[in-house]
Amino acid sequence: MQYGVAYYPEHKTEEELRHDLKLIKESGINTVRMGEFAWCRMEPREGVYDFDWLEDVVNELGEAGISSILCTPTACPLSWMIQKHPDILYVDNRGEKRPFGGRRFYCYNNPAYREYSAKIAEEMGKRFGKNPYVSGFQIDNEPAQEASGRCCCPTCAGLFRSYLKKKYKTIEEYNRRSGTIFWGQDYGDFEEINPPVNTIEPSAISRVPAYFENPTLRLEFERFSSDAQIEYQNIQADILHKYTKAPVTTNGTGLATNSIDYYKSTKNLDVYAFDYYPGLRDRTVDSFPYAFARGIKDGKPFWVLEFMSGGGHKFGGNGRVQPNPGALKQAVVHSFAHGADMMLHFQFRTFPFGAEQLNYAIVDMDGVPRRRYYEMKETAALLKKLAPYGQAAFSNRAAVLVDYDTHWALRIKPVNDPAFKYLDYAGKLYQFLENAGYNADVRGFDADLSGYRLVILPTAFVLTRAMQEKLRAFVKNGGVLLATFLTSVKNEDNVGYTDTLPAGLTDVFGVTVEEVEPVFAGDNPTPVRLKTSAGNLETIDSLWCDLLKGEAEAIGEYTGDYKKGQTIVSRRAYGEGQAYYLGTNLEPEAMTCLLGDLAREAGLEKNPVIWKEKVETVHRKLNGEDYYFVFNFTGRDTAVGLARPLKDVLTGEVFERETPIERAGFRLLTAAV
Ligand code: GAL
Numbered sequence: 001m002q003y004g005v006a007y008y009p010e011h012k013t014e015e016e017l018r019h020d021l022k023l024i025k026e027s028g029i030n031t032v033r034m035g036e037f038a039w040c041r042m043e044p045r046e047g048v049y050d051f052d053w054l055e056d057v058v059n060e061l062g063e064a065g066i067s068s069i070l071c072t073p074t075a076c077p078l079s080w081m082i083q084k085h086p087d088i089l090y091v092d093n094r095g096e097k098r099p100f101g102g103r104r105f106y107c108y109n110n111p112a113y114r115e116y117s118a119k120i121a122e123e124m125g126k127r128f129g130k131n132p133y134v135s136g137f138q139i140d141n142e143p144a145q146e147a148s149g150r151c152c153c154p155t156c157a158g159l160f161r162s163y164l165k166k167k168y169k170t171i172e173e174y175n176r177r178s179g180t181i182f183w184g185q186d187y188g189d190f191e192e193i194n195p196p197v198n199t200i201e202p203s204a205i206s207r208v209p210a211y212f213e214n215p216t217l218r219l220e221f222e223r224f225s226s227d228a229q230i231e232y233q234n235i236q237a238d239i240l241h242k243y244t245k246a247p248v249t250t251n252g253t254g255l256a257t258n259s260i261d262y263y264k265s266t267k268n269l270d271v272y273a274f275d276y277y278p279g280l281r282d283r284t285v286d287s288f289p290y291a292f293a294r295g296i297k298d299g300k301p302f303w304v305l306e307f308m309s310g311g312g313h314k315f316g317g318n319g320r321v322q323p324n325p326g327a328l329k330q331a332v333v334h335s336f337a338h339g340a341d342m343m344l345h346f347q348f349r350t351f352p353f354g355a356e357q358l359n360y361a362i363v364d365m366d367g368v369p370r371r372r373y374y375e376m377k378e379t380a381a382l383l384k385k386l387a388p389y390g391q392a393a394f395s396n397r398a399a400v401l402v403d404y405d406t407h408w409a410l411r412i413k414p415v416n417d418p419a420f421k422y423l424d425y426a427g428k429l430y431q432f433l434e435n436a437g438y439n440a441d442v443r444g445f446d447a448d449l450s451g452y453r454l455v456i457l458p459t460a461f462v463l464t465r466a467m468q469e470k471l472r473a474f475v476k477n478g479g480v481l482l483a484t485f486l487t488s489v490k491n492e493d494n495v496g497y498t499d500t501l502p503a504g505l506t507d508v509f510g511v512t513v514e515e516v517e518p519v520f521a522g523d524n525p526t527p528v529r530l531k532t533s534a535g536n537l538e539t540i541d542s543l544w545c546d547l548l549k550g551e552a553e554a555i556g557e558y559t560g561d562y563k564k565g566q567t568i569v570s571r572r573a574y575g576e577g578q579a580y581y582l583g584t585n586l587e588p589e590a591m592t593c594l595l596g597d598l599a600r601e602a603g604l605e606k607n608p609v610i611w612k613e614k615v616e617t618v619h620r621k622l623n624g625e626d627y628y629f630v631f632n633f634t635g636r637d638t639a640v641g642l643a644r645p646l647k648d649v650l651t652g653e654v655f656e657r658e659t660p661i662e663r664a665g666f667r668l669l670t671a672a673v
Contacts, residue, residue, distance in 0.1 A: 001336055001383050001390055002135065004031035004066070005362055005376075006306060006347035009057045010038040019367050020349055021057070025064045027373065028380035032061055033305060033344050035124075036071035036141040037103070040078055043120060051127045062133025069305070069344070070128050072236055074117045075141035077106045085112040091153035093197060093204045102355065103141075104148035108232035109155050121236040122243075129243025136342075138305060139236045139250040142257075142275060143229050149259030150199040150225045157195050163224045165190040177493045178216030185214060196221050200411040201259060215412050219494040222408040223261075230265045237268050249273045251305040254289045255423050261404040262296050263444040272296040275306035275346070278331070280323035282635030284614050285331055287434075288427035290338035291442040292402070298448075299394060299441070303342035304335050310372045312350065313358035326664035328372060329379040330631060333386065333666050337618040337629035341390060345376065385650065389668065392620035392627055397604050398440040398454040399447065400430050405462045409494050415461075415486060416518040420543050425585075426458040429484070429595070432588065436596030437606040439619050445470075453602035454480045456595075463488040468504035475508055476575030480602040482595075483509070484582045485544040486516075501546070502581070509581040510552030510572035517545050519584060527560040528568055528586060532593040533600070539590040541568060546583035556586070569594070609669065610641035615661070628669045632661040645672035 007024070009017055024032065035042070035054060043049055058068045077088055082100045088110045090098040098105040106113050121139070128134050143149070168174035171187050180186045187193055196213045198206050200222055233250055240248045247270035252262055254274040266272045272293055278285045293302040308331070311322035323331075328345075335343050350361040358365070362372050402423065410422045426442070433440050433456070440456070445467055449455060455474055460467075460483065468488060475481050488502040497503035501513040519525055525540040538559070548554075548567040556569025568583040578601060586594070599606070607628060609617040614634040620627045628646065632638050639658045646669040647654045654672045661667055 001340070001387065002031040002067070002303075002342040003332065003344070003380055003383050004029040004033070005309075005345045006033045008038070008347070008351075009034060009053065010041045011351065016367065017057075020363075021060060023363065023367070023369055023373070024061070024066065024348065027377045029376065030065065030380070031067050031069060031135065031342065031344060033069040033071065033138065034058075036073055036138065037076050039073035039076055039120065042073060042123075043078070046080060049123045051123070055127065055131070058128070058131060058133050062131075067133050067135035069136045069138055070124060070134055071138040072117070072121050072124055072140060074106075074120065074139070074236070076103045077113060077116070081113070081116055085110070087153065087155065088113045089153075090148055090151050091156075092147065093150060093152050093195075093199050093201065094207050095152065098148075102146075104146050107151040107153050107155060108143075108229050109151065109159055110153075111155070114232060114235055117232070118235050118239060121239045125240045125243030129240070129246075134244070134246055136247045136249065136271075137240050137244065138273070139233050139240070139248065142251055142253050143233060144257050144259035145253050147201050147203045149229060149257065150201040150204065150221070152195045156225075156228070159228065160195050160221060160224050161190045161193055163227075164193060164220060177495070178214055179495060180214065182214070193217070199225075200408055202257060215409070215494045218412045219405065219408055226259065226261045226264070226404070229260050233265065234268045247271050249303065251275050255292060255427075258404070258407060258423065263404070263446060266296050271300065271303055273303035273305045273342070276304055277306070277308050279321065280308055280327040280331055281321045282324060282633075284616070284633035285334055285631075286427065287334070287338055287616060287618070288430050288442065290335060290340065291400075291430060291440065294339040294394070295441050295443040295447070299339075301339050301341035301390075304340050305342070305344055306346040307331070307335070307343055308360070309345040309347065309362045310360040312360045312364075314360055323372070324635070324664040325371065325375070326662070328375045329382065330664050330666050332379050332383070333629065334616075334631050336383070336386065336390065337620070337631075339394065386668070389620065389622060389627060389649075392622035394439075394441065395619070395621045396439050396441045397452055397602065398433060398438055398456065398599060399443045399449070399452045400426050400440050400456045400458065401443055401445060401447070401460070402426050402458070403445045403460065403462070405492065406460055409462045409490060410459070412494065416520065416543050419521060422459060425543075429456050429458050429591075432591040433595045433599065434616065435588070435592045435611050436599060437611050438596075438599045438604050439607070439617075449474045449479065452479065453604060454598055455482070457481065457483040457487060459484050459486045460488060461486050462490045462492060462494060463503070464492050465504060471505065472508050475577035475579045478576035480578045480580070480598050482580040482582060482598055485546045485584055487581070506550070508572070508574050509550075509570060509579045510574070511548040511550035511567065511570045511581055513546045513583070514549045515545075515547040519543055519545050526558055526563055528556050528584070528590075529559050530556045530569060530586065530590050530594065532590075533597050534593060537590050537593060539587045541584035541586065543585040544583075546581075548581060548583050552581070555580075556582075606643075608643040608646065610643060612638070612640055615640050625670055629666060630659070630661060630669060631666045632663065635663060637662050646670065647672045
């Protein structure tokens, strides 16, 4: 595993550089990431390049056995570029230009900026592409982060029109498919179309608070903007690929920003990489982002290019508090257990200046190594011992399916907002299954489902005809499918299906949706009786209600209100498999029971480490042997029950019925004999 830090040699005096490089070399880490904001040092004047300072550091680290991830610096356009081409500046959905002075204030479609970016990528490729100490390239920094993924400048508006024209060919076809007849919005020409005022961009604000726009236009703008950023990134990726065999990628924002479709954006990248900043003080590190990351490139290992390092003076968020002693080490092993093969802390030494002054780092501003530094050192040593287990395979037979069209469509037309968030909900289902004792993969709609026995489809609001057929085939061939409320409501144009819901799948589920409504907490929750393998469970509905009717077996029934006796959870044998429709969300215990029953029915192998709140088990397989990484996030020492005796791989201890795990600790367990 590559393990290390981000570092900013361009900030340092010679004395500081000597000091820091010595500490870095002594720490045992093997990777340093550099360069992403250093364009003004790399190209101080237009066309004049200077990489000597960076090459010196790369070589010095390399000779000490530390490789470098080099970043193209395009997140920060230079002052002279903006002077010369003011149209480089990003324009938000209110028409406001983002001025020079922060970062990510560029339009990714701007031709001049694309040219500058291509040139600097070319120069970096030429200079470092074959440097043996460079183990990878990062393009830009966190594309779309800080609300920079939905530019609305005149260049973007023009390209958006061309995108629509290319896709729909005639304006009549566009009008028909998007339903512009509603509120009399027919267009006479593509030239009349403007980007929508509203976007899903985090922190985008509408000019007019209630402005209801065409949902097709809105979804198309999300797709167009995502594609444009992918195109921008790929200009650099193609150039770097000409000069290097080292992996080329960018640092995505995982499940945070969601303005770029990562299933598409990583096609031309060698690895999926993302940045992750979970709290590390008595908090569970949510593993859903890791499962998502692993699924992006069909189970290939992923990179975490930035990860939390410590607490300190930061203004807000998780990063204000210090990690528990042991939590950095635990978090690194946790990412490794979930399939990361690179993890770099942000960052080595606290910045004294700039917008992120006094922010967290491994070493404080004074450069004195303290506990976080020593813990990083211990972690680097531990990773050497764990290295063989990085080869272990994931053998999950359950998958949670997610999709950007649905994610965007549910933001465009929110359902029970803010209680319901699509990706959070997908994460909850993943977690309920884990609570029942089973690990899952997270996959996009393009995934090959043949290796899975259980597929969980959270709220697939937009479902194409092709996807309906794929799900049908999955069940027919023996799979167990669980779809939740609001499945197959709209087509790919973000227009409602006019056939009965769940559109195209009523025969598979054996139900039709008879009546729908949101369920607001504390307002109209209704009691439900759920049949489970452990007997009947009394629970209540939440978030949404798709009232069901049909031939399918009712395994969940309302027991109150006018809904009494009506079906809310159904099960139907279809072909060789089983199709379940969950018309609502249930309380955690009921959800866990339901998912456990489905996993058993699908023949999944249960983890022998008995689930406990805030303790996570990750199952891997190596040379036919099972390995279980177990993480204690409870914030205190704890003991975890075992269904059979297991041995600690690192200490050799054998545990019969339970294993103690210290606060912020972990164990790697395998069969005792
Ligand atoms: C990331 C960003 C870094 C730094 C960090 C601070 O989102 O990529 O450059 O700003 O946050 O936590």
